[in-house]
Amino acid sequence: MKETIRQRLAQLREVMAARQISACIIPGTDPHASEYIAEHWKEREWISGFDGSAGTALVSTNDAALWTDSRYFLQGEEQLSGTGFRLMKQGLPETPEMLSFLATTLRSGDRVAINPQMCSADAYAAMEETLALHGLSLVAADLISEVWTMDRPALPTKPIFVFDTKYAGRSTREKLVDLRREMQRAHAEMFLLSALDDIAWLCNIRGKDVDYNPVAIAFALVGQEDASLFIDPRKLSPETRSYLQQEGFRVDSYEGIYAALQAIPAGVSVLVDAAKLNRSLFEAIPAACPIRKAMSPVFKLKSRKNAVELEGIRRSMIKDGVALTRFFMWLEAELPSGKLTELSVSERLRYFRSLQENFVGESFATIAGYAAHGAIVHYRATPDSDAVLRSENLLLLDSGAQFLDGTTDITRTVALGKPNAQQKSDYSKVLKGHIALATAIFPEAIRGSQLDILARKALWDDCMNYGHGTGHGVGHFLCVHEGPQNIRMDENPTVLETGMIISNEPGLYRSGAYGIRIENLVHVIPAGETEFGRFLQFETLTLFPIDKELIDTELLSDSEKDWLDAYHRRVYESLSPQLNPEERAWLEAKCSPLR
Secondary structure, eight states: OHHHHHHHHHHHHHHHHHTTOSEEEEESOOTTOOSSOOGGGOHHHHHHOOOOSSOEEEEESSOEEEEEOGGGHHHHHHHHTTTTOEEEETTSTTOOOHHHHHHHHSOTTOEEEEOGGGSBHHHHHHHHHHHHTTTOEEEEOOOHHHHOOSSOOOOOOOOOEEOOHHHHSSOHHHHHHHHHHHHHHTTOSEEEEOOHHHHHHHHTEEOOSSSSSOOOOOEEEEESSOEEEEOOGGGOOHHHHHHHHHTTOEEEOGGGHHHHHHTSOTTOOEEEOTTTSBHHHHHHSOTTSOEEEOOOHHHHHTTSOOHHHHHHHHHHHHHHHHHHHHHHHHHHHHGGGSOOBHHHHHHHHHHHHHTSTTEEEESSOOEEEEGGGGGSTTOOOOTTTOOBOOSSSEEEEEEOEEETTEEOOEEEEEESSOOOHHHHHHHHHHHHHHHHHHTOEEETTOBHHHHHHHHHHHHHTTTOOOSSOSEEEOOSSSOSSEEEEEESSSOOOOBOOTTOEEEEOOEEEETTTEEEEOBEEEEEEEEEEETTEEEEEEEEOOOOOOOGGGOOGGGSOHHHHHHHHHHHHHHHHHHGGGSOHHHHHHHHHHTOOOO
């Protein structure tokens, strides 16, 4: 395979030379700015061999490098070795940013290429401006397609299905009314959608075109009086085509989006989310059309879950908790055999979830990190790294499911043997941060960055920290990572509002030893109104016990113990009716009071 990568590099450089291109940037994305992408668009993986979820490749006349973050340093070193690519470790002081690297290695007048379908309009403009400062020009060119001509997977043609309003809560026609109201506020006559989850939510459709996210590859164009969905016709049955037409959508081919954009009359204002919309589509909008740039209104509308969606998510949490109860009982019984591995427990967990009603699949690839592997954030076990679980150390298990009624995401760290004092101290401080965020009461118009300290303070007090965000938004039978809301140190102007679902997942990672993360999903709800204004708080949705064996109770306050005991009572009351006597007894022991 590594020899094949070197051959592909040579072929790409031949094309670059013929086009007088000095460097080519290959992002790891698709024309829809998706987290999970179809095999057809995995250009960065094809040219480099690196298949991590984050990373950008750069190929120049005499060099090749790939930038990725600390989650993938070990994986990057292994997969890039011998390919002609070298790893550029983002975030380290000695690692230059990609554009700075280009500025110092290329000559004034050189040309840099990027596929405009794989780059947002905003990112392209910023890149173009920065390179121009150094006398370099950015060229929109799809060079990979010129060399990836054999064995390239076709775009998927799996059929879509209608997502029933008994799960969605609102019809597509109702959502179009809301969207058009937001378009009017933005002084826009048309809105171009490219994010697959935005389109799935708006049209009440779901698909199977990528792993984990139930979306279909499509574009949409919405006007004040009409709307069009651009999708491969092979994905449609007579029933789904009829449904879309009844809900107000004209259906066109996937490639028809370009002609539709070019046909927009002069003077018609077009709303775009330039942080997501790819440069190729952005350039297809006629120059005579005023462009309104703003965050996608659908992005915000779908973040606030309606009552039907929330009820479905609560049902999903019970199903998830039941599956996890049966899984962890199985894990405890089978652990002494010495035959369990990270991959085998991941497969078994999926099996237990699959027995639940309306299970569709996993919401992401399960992270089962035993011992030192738990310290690798977003670790993914492979046949080569698959560790055997033993009756010692910690297991970090981050997993989730897609049910028709909702999406789940939960992390539990459990002791497989007798934990030592440091493990219990670390775990208890992570738990203190988790509880501090779970119990927060805060004024309206608060951003996630203003709450992040609550999850970190107990760690910061001992000069400890974790490198990932504390919380991400979660979709409703959609993407497990959904915005625009989040909780992290980085600034995000989006305020937290009622109806939003977000994760609460502080952690701590000791390299080479173990990792700890405790994650529940929470829901923003009203807390009350006083003379000082309206206040909000979180309702914890996830239902599964937190490992008491890892808690140093001396480090918890009385109020923290009370919260944990109350949470465990609710877990038992919610799950026990679905369990048999043996399962109830196991759960009751796990949910027993701390005191």
